[in-house]
Amino acid sequence: MTDERYDHEPPDLANLFRIDGKVALVTGAGTGIGRMAARVLARAGAMVIATDLDGDAATETAEQIRGEGLGAAAYAMDVTKEDQVTAAFNQVKEAHDPVSVLFNNAGIIRKAPSEELSLEDWNAVVDVNLTGVFLCAREAGKHMLAQGEGSIINVSSMWGHAGGGLTPNVSYHATKSAVIGLTRALAVEWGPRGIRVNDIAPTFLRTRITQALFSDQDLMREIEAFAPLRRTGVPADLAGAIVYLASPASALVTGTSLSVDGGWTAR
Numbered sequence: 001m002t003d004e005r006y007d008h009e010p011p012d013l014a015n016l017f018r019i020d021g022k023v024a025l026v027t028g029a030g031t032g033i034g035r036m037a038a039r040v041l042a043r044a045g046a047m048v049i050a051t052d053l054d055g056d057a058a059t060e061t062a063e064q065i066r067g068e069g070l071g072a073a074a075y076a077m078d079v080t081k082e083d084q085v086t087a088a089f090n091q092v093k094e095a096h097d098p099v100s101v102l103f104n105n106a107g108i109i110r111k112a113p114s115e116e117l118s119l120e121d122w123n124a125v126v127d128v129n130l131t132g133v134f135l136c137a138r139e140a141g142k143h144m145l146a147q148g149e150g151s152i153i154n155v156s157s158m159w160g161h162a163g164g165g166l167t168p169n170v171s172y173h174a175t176k177s178a179v180i181g182l183t184r185a186l187a188v189e190w191g192p193r194g195i196r197v198n199d200i201a202p203t204f205l206r207t208r209i210t211q212a213l214f215s216d217q218d219l220m221r222e223i224e225a226f227a228p229l230r231r232t233g234v235p236a237d238l239a240g241a242i243v244y245l246a247s248p249a250s251a252l253v254t255g256t257s258l259s260v261d262g263g264w265t266a267r
């Protein structure tokens with residue numbers, strides 16, 4: 001006996017993870033995680049706007065995507081510059097459609113023992129990792145609220161959930177924790193108006209930002225021995241999480257921090 005209150009058709013899996021026709025803007029898309037996200041979102045059907053402080057690197061990402069016969073454009077955009085962020089989102093709306101997926105990814109690291117960390121370095125990290133994330137979310141939010149739909153994916157870190165980094169890095173921990181708080185606050189504020197806001201909290205991934213770490217063989221062995229899945233990752237390890245949070249597959253998911261950390265923070 002079927003009862004329509006409890007028996008439902010499963011969704012069409014071919015479309016569940018598709019974002020065809022959506023405009024997806026990626027910050028820090030010139031390399032690493034941002035470039036991977038741009039390529040993955042394009043393969044999921046989006047028109048991708050690759051942005052980066054390094055405009056040439058963003059252009060290269062867009063060219064890679066177009067080389068696959070998919071849609072992409074590039075903009076030079078410094079996430080810490082309010083005028084550049086506002087202008088880029090407006091230009092995208094004029095040239096394409098309003099942004100409906102934001103991969104809010106640009107981030108930097110300035111490591112030092114906390115008692116020696118200069119205000120200049122602290123401010124530089126706060127500017128990119130927190131203020132930049134806010135500015136892009138705010139501008140994306142304006143366009144998304146006008147459409148009544150959108151998905152914002154912030155990039156935090158497992159170090160936003162845990163303080164025990166390998167070397168002192170207080171500005172990174174503080175800003176990544178703040179991104180998790182910002183994610184929750186925006187999810188609650190904008191949820192009733194159709195906008196979902198989540199973050200991804202990755203483990204160590206092999207990119208330019210972790211170059212020194214990955215070249216220390218002894219340290220890598222220690223890290224791998226600690227990680228429950230016994231390994232670190234590469235940006236492609238985030239592909240599933242990125243498509244999931246961008247697409248209808250996560251329609252009921254907002255305000256969450258999705259750990260992709262090999263079980264690191266489960267310890």
Ligand SMILES: NC(=O)c1ccc[n+]([C@@H]2O[C@H](COP(=O)([O-])OP(=O)(O)OC[C@H]3O[C@@H](n4cnc5c(N)ncnc54)[C@H](O)[C@@H]3O)[C@@H](O)[C@H]2O)c1
Pocket residue numbers: 027028029030031032033034051052053054057077078079080105106107108128132155156157158201202203204205206207208209210
């Ligand atoms: N690689 C890892 O192990 C790891 C782990 C957890 C979280 N993350 C986070 O993922 C994000 C991307 O990291 P990644 O490893 O790809 O780093 P990356 O250094 O390889 O790339 C960062 C990109 O951001 C750009 N960028 C820097 N400052 C910018 C600014 N002001 N405006 C616009 N773009 C700017 C850079 O030009 C670069 O293209 C960062 O937020 C980082 O904190 C990385």
